[in-house]
Amino acid sequence: MQQELFSPFLNNLEKLFKSKKDYDVIIKAGEDNDQKEIYAHSNILRCQSDYFDTAFSSNWAEKKDGKYIFKKPNVLPHIFEIIIRYFYCGQLDLNVKNGPDTLKLLVATDELGLNILSEYIQEFLIKNQKKFLQNDPIGILEVAFQHETFTMLRDYGLEAICEEPNILFGTDKILSLPAQILESLLKQDDLVLDEIEVWNNLIRWAHAQQPTVNKDPSEWTKDELILMERTLSRFIPLIRFHDITSEEYYDKVVPYDDLLPKKLKNEILKFHFVPQAKQIGSLPSRNAVNTIDSVLINSEHLAIFAGWIDKKDESLKMIPYEFNLILRASRDGNTAGAFHDKCDNKGATIIVVKIEETNQIVGGYNPLDWEGSDICKNTQDSFIFIFDNHRDINTGRIGRVTDASHALVCSNRWGPIFGNGHDLSMNCVGKWVSRGSSTYSYLGIPYDFANDDYEVFQVVKK
Template sequence: MAFEYSQEIINDLEKLFEAEEEYNVIIYSGENNNIKEFHAHSILLRIRSQYFRSAFSKERSEKKDGKHVFNFPNISPQFFKIILRFIYCGKIDLSKLQGPDILKLLIAVDELKIQTLILCIQEYLIKHQHEFLQQNPLEILETVYQRETFTNLWNYYLEEICAKPDTLFKSDKFTNLKAPLLELLLKRDDLSLDEIDIWDSLIKWSYAQHPSIQQDVKKWNKEEITVMERTLHKFIPLIRFYHVDSEGFFLKVYPFKILIPEDILDNVLAFHMAP
């Protein structure tokens, strides 16, 4: 007969976390006037965190009186205590945190490479912080894009933006979107936005990258043409010009013909002029 006392083990580890007995690791988190010292056990840190596993194996930590010393100035004491409790006993309560703090906590967890908690926090944000995620789509999207492990949030945002593109494309902050992100979005086949609206947004975005360029394309000099060509050359092939009606093409796209490669322009013109 098999017996299991996993909860008892969890309770004992939580007591060890709170008692801080026989520790061999000192951790300082926070900066300036908000710094706190934590005590921990290397064996648990090594088992539960890829960051610490790598740090201990490569002996990257300082040593003080025989104890390992780590500094995390970019992780607040509040967040580090939450993370450390999870490392010891697998417990975490996100319900008392607001959306922005949960995102900051997720970034801290990513730094420490605790995969289980990374997945857990992403799932919580998607299920319980939908309103927060919709309030600042651009800022959060760029944060998520920079983190390879935020796969669930990344997929969530792509699906949301493709289903409701106005939340981003009609946003005042759309022109702040980084070029690689814009390229990824324009490559999507499920972006629910009329092609002419995509074109208008792209032109608006390109002007915002170079505010000194004249708004009237007919007045561009050679230097301005070169700048805009370099800005848009990756995006032009992603526009489905055949999905733009003739009126929209000749009124909004054709004036920028100088930016469109000749082969694309010739084919689209032939398409729209065909009887």
């Protein structure tokens, strides 16, 4: 019923928009050969736009022969006509517009203070013109950062680069990236990029900003060091140094360690030399979408596990699994009974065990389940593993199944058992053993050991 009342009213305003009867505003949109005069009514414009309301109220608009004159060379005529028509009759057909035009329309709405319309157009771009946005996410980000109200578009651009960092990182495009955008990207927990690559790209960017500085940091003068410190001071606290291995740190970061604050360097040394130190600073490891409730592993281990599960020799950037903690021995109990109570009938699981008073972690993956009493389960997809240093994912090694028919043993009296010959298993009172390599490739796991803690994660395909 209300729509029937509105229609004649809006139709009359549209007639006024088309006829321009008694107009008192002339808008000169565009410039040179692309310039066009658009006619409108001041009362309509000031009701619909704070920009025009301020212009008419403060009398800063030029006036000639009783008509207000606005010169808008930075807005194309056909873009301005779309906005003026919206002012009169509330109609905006974006489906016929291409991506560049829609973006130009969005920029114009920001200049005119049309926040509601700006949000509407941003939503439209993200939902309906993804191909346009995906073709140039860096350009989209640059536009978004130039306009404070383009928050949805900014978030979209950041997310696109975080998911596909090779669009920017490792290319020459990063060299001219505005500092504000680079800072926002480095703040993202879900940037799917190895931390050493984040560091390498940051150094490349800094040298591009200061091209006169010697490329060899060992040759820097005092003035060059000060210049680079000023360039990088806002970015260095955003690096997750706990996700850079000792070897990478020595090779890639140490040459530049004069740039690091003394307190940070001490924290890094403590992390690498004190086993109990778990993190540097307050920022978590990246790939927040793959965070894990664990006291033993982090998101980098998940990437390795996902690659092993998918039978690939490398860690996965985009992890297709969720790893849900279902047992932590220090919390739920370190017995076979606690294991079966928490882990039976949960489907695929991965087990992580920290060997007592060492940096080693061992474990295994069961793609089936742990339900059953004294039975062997057949699978080609299970594996066991060891990390000689749990802080360095490069020390991880996998043992694949060599005898699929005895890959797993389920027993109510024991905890998890990998291999009929107990390649890795836990007895009824929480002691772990590794009796050789009858079912899996040999990894040199200790013959028997106690654990500082162990965890079991349910592995669920996303």
